[in-house]
Amino acid sequence: MFRKHYSDAELLAWRDGELASWSRGSVEKHLQECWGCRSRLDQLEEQVRLVTEAFAQAVPGDPEWVGQARGRFRQWQEGFERDVHISALRAAPLARLSWRHALALFALGTAIAGMSVQGIRWIQTRNMPGVPLRANIVSTKPVIEPSAPPSRPVPEPGSTSPAAVLPGPALPWPDEAELAAREINVWYALHQHNACLGEQIEVLRAASGQWAVRGVVDGEGRLAELRGALNSLPYVKADLRSVSHEAAAEPSGVREQVEVQSAALPLQEELLRHFRTHAPEENAGVAVSTLANRTVSESEACLVEAWALRKLMERFPEERMTGLRSAARLLLENMLRDHASSLAGHAESLHTAVKPLAAAAGISAVEEPGVAMDLFTAVGRMDQLARGLFLGGPLTEPPTKAVREFLGAVARLRHEAQKFDTHLARERP
Amino acid sequence: MTREQAGQIIDELFGSWGPALLRCALRRLESRPAAEDVVQEAFMALYRELRRGTLIQNPKAWTMGVVRRQCARHIRELARHGEEAVPIETLEMWGGTDDALEPARSFVEQIAGLAAGLSGREEEVLLLRLQSLKYREIASQLGISPKSVATHLARALRKLENARKGQAPGRPLMGEEGHVPKTLQ
Numbered sequence: 001m002f003r004k005h006y007s008d009a010e011l012l013a014w015r016d017g018e019l020a021s022w023s024r025g026s027v028e029k030h031l032q033e034c035w036g037c038r039s040r041l042d043q044l045e046e047q048v049r050l051v052t053e054a055f056a057q058a059v060p061g062d063p064e065w066v067g068q069a070r071g072r073f074r075q076w077q078e079g080f081e082r083d084v085h086i087s088a089l090r091a092a093p094l095a096r097l098s099w100r101h102a103l104a105l106f107a108l109g110t111a112i113a114g115m116s117v118q119g120i121r122w123i124q125t126r127n128m129p130g131v132p133l134r135a136n137i138v139s140t141k142p143v144i145e146p147s148a149p150p151s152r153p154v155p156e157p158g159s160t161s162p163a164a165v166l167p168g169p170a171l172p173w174p175d176e177a178e179l180a181a182r183e184i185n186v187w188y189a190l191h192q193h194n195a196c197l198g199e200q201i202e203v204l205r206a207a208s209g210q211w212a213v214r215g216v217v218d219g220e221g222r223l224a225e226l227r228g229a230l231n232s233l234p235y236v237k238a239d240l241r242s243v244s245h246e247a248a249a250e251p252s253g254v255r256e257q258v259e260v261q262s263a264a265l266p267l268q269e270e271l272l273r274h275f276r277t278h279a280p281e282e283n284a285g286v287a288v289s290t291l292a293n294r295t296v297s298e299s300e301a302c303l304v305e306a307w308a309l310r311k312l313m314e315r316f317p318e319e320r321m322t323g324l325r326s327a328a329r330l331l332l333e334n335m336l337r338d339h340a341s342s343l344a345g346h347a348e349s350l351h352t353a354v355k356p357l358a359a360a361a362g363i364s365a366v367e368e369p370g371v372a373m374d375l376f377t378a379v380g381r382m383d384q385l386a387r388g389l390f391l392g393g394p395l396t397e398p399p400t401k402a403v404r405e406f407l408g409a410v411a412r413l414r415h416e417a418q419k420f421d422t423h424l425a426r427e428r429p
Numbered sequence: 430m431t432r433e434q435a436g437q438i439i440d441e442l443f444g445s446w447g448p449a450l451l452r453c454a455l456r457r458l459e460s461r462p463a464a465e466d467v468v469q470e471a472f473m474a475l476y477r478e479l480r481r482g483t484l485i486q487n488p489k490a491w492t493m494g495v496v497r498r499q500c501a502r503h504i505r506e507l508a509r510h511g512e513e514a515v516p517i518e519t520l521e522m523w524g525g526t527d528d529a530l531e532p533a534r535s536f537v538e539q540i541a542g543l544a545a546g547l548s549g550r551e552e553e554v555l556l557l558r559l560q561s562l563k564y565r566e567i568a569s570q571l572g573i574s575p576k577s578v579a580t581h582l583a584r585a586l587r588k589l590e591n592a593r594k595g596q597a598p599g600r601p602l603m604g605e606e607g608h609v610p611k612t613l614q
Binding site: 007008009010011012013016018043044047048050051052055056059062065066069070072073076077080081 | 432436439440443444447448449451452465468469472473476477555556559563564565575576579580582583584586587589590593
């Protein structure tokens with residue numbers, strides 16, 4: 001059911017951050033849906049701006065009056081300090097106590113003292129010999145700090161920013177848009193250093209609007225690189241460690257080239273025969289090994305790109321993207337597009353690489369799996385079969401059927417990746 | 430609190446808050462000397478309390494309360510003696526009737542007229558909110574609930590908005606005879 005419109009008072013209270021937390025959300029939601037309340041809020045903000053400006057302007061004659069009033073006050077102050085004894089002034093509140101107050105205090109004291117022996121002891125210990133009880137009371141009286149009174153910064157006469165008008169209470173906690181923007185900045189810093197591609201790094205929300213980046217990276221060089229990238233963000237606590245073994249020399253972003261023993265391939269004979277027939281000048285063993293290496297590394301590349309894409313899409317689903325600031329949204333879209341186009345590229349080159357496999361297995365037409373298989377399922381299945389076929393991993397089906405399914409998954413992946421890339425490019429050019 | 434500390438607070442308050450308090454008193458008393466006396470008395474009372482060591486959370490709201498009570502007392506005394514408040518001489522109250530003050534006329538009248546249609550409570554809430562006080566602080570000082578603060582504030586803004594829209598551009602808010610226009614009432 002559509003809620004009634006909010007009153008001016010409620011809108012103002014919301015704008016000033018004075019609404020209770022439980023009703024704040026419903027006002028925000030309503031404002032997103034209701035054009036009338038939104039435009040009324042705009043009018044109110046404009047009115048607040050005008051009123052603030054009007055009241056902040058110096059009226060001719062004010063400075064003169066302030067000067068005269070200060071002068072009069074100083075004259076009075078001299079007389080006051082000369083005539084009135086401040087110690088008498090301090091005792092005045094106690095002296096002003098009426099007999100009713102005194103009686104009430106006495107009754108209260110008696111009641112407390114009569115409650116228990118501990119009570120009497122407590123009063124005795126408080127009232128130390130030589131120090132009267134009244135002195136304790138007077139000395140614990142709070143004293144106002146000499147700091148300047150809070151004063152409102154006078155806005156510039158020409159300023160038009162509504163945010164600069166009635167300065168609302170300082171937010172003790174960054175709002176949701178700010179938090180999301182910070183998170184995207186962290187992801188983008190990692191993205192620029194390819195740390196989102198399969199490395200064991202996670203971004204977690206920490207206290208006070210901070211973000212913690214945890215993980216294990218390869219080598220001290222990589223560690224320093226990532227720490228340097230994250231240090232520029234003041235709200236990030238980088239909790240990264242390095243694995244102290246041979247991977248220190250491995251440059252970032254370069255995927256491992258997996259060495260494959262061609263002797264273990266399920267379709268080795270068919271592939272060797274194919275290469276001997278079609279490329280007799282090449283060493284058939286080397287050609288098979290190259291095919292296997294390329295297939296496995298492209299398949300892994302597809303997998304990490306797809307995972308990076310999926311992670312971003314899960315962190316920032318469509319409903320969260322609508323509330324993002326434009327700068328943060330731009331960064332996020334850049335990252336999404338990078339991964340999508342990279343995935344499409346890897347899928348394309350994988351598709352080219354596995355063509356000899358289809359010929360060797362005698363498969364003329366590749367059947368794509370049904371539409372129920374989405375991009376991420378296709379990647380997962382394809383990588384699983386690639387490991388089975390070229391890395392000696394477990395295979396549940398006979399090799400010919402596995403190859404057929406693998407080729408189908410590759411075709412599906414290529415198709416879906418291209419579709420996704422085009423969709424992103426069209427929707428967010 | 431020492432004499433210097435209290436004096437410094439009062440000095441700063443005179444500059445940042447004195448003129449607003451003075452206008453507030455003027456609209457209630459309609460007499461420049463009386464309004465000046467009331468504001469001066471409020472600052473003196475604040476100084477006395479500060480010297481005494483009283484904890485005053487928000488001196489602006491506190492002085493506003495003193496001004497409100499003093500104005501009410503002043504009006505009661507006038508009524509008791511059968512006297513009427515003297516109407517404001519708009520330009521006289523800002524220090525003269527010279528031609529040099531002419532450009533300031535409409536602006537001064539606007540300021541004087543700005544809050545003229547507001548009730549006392551609405552004006553107090555608006556002035557205190559313009560001093561960046563939170564609703565809770567205003568509410569505790571005026572003895573009302575934070576929700577009422579929001580209501581008064583919204584009503585004040587609505588009245589000022591109506592007054593602004595009901596006027597031709599460039600025309601002062603206050604009418605030619607010094608009366609409040611219909612839209613402000």
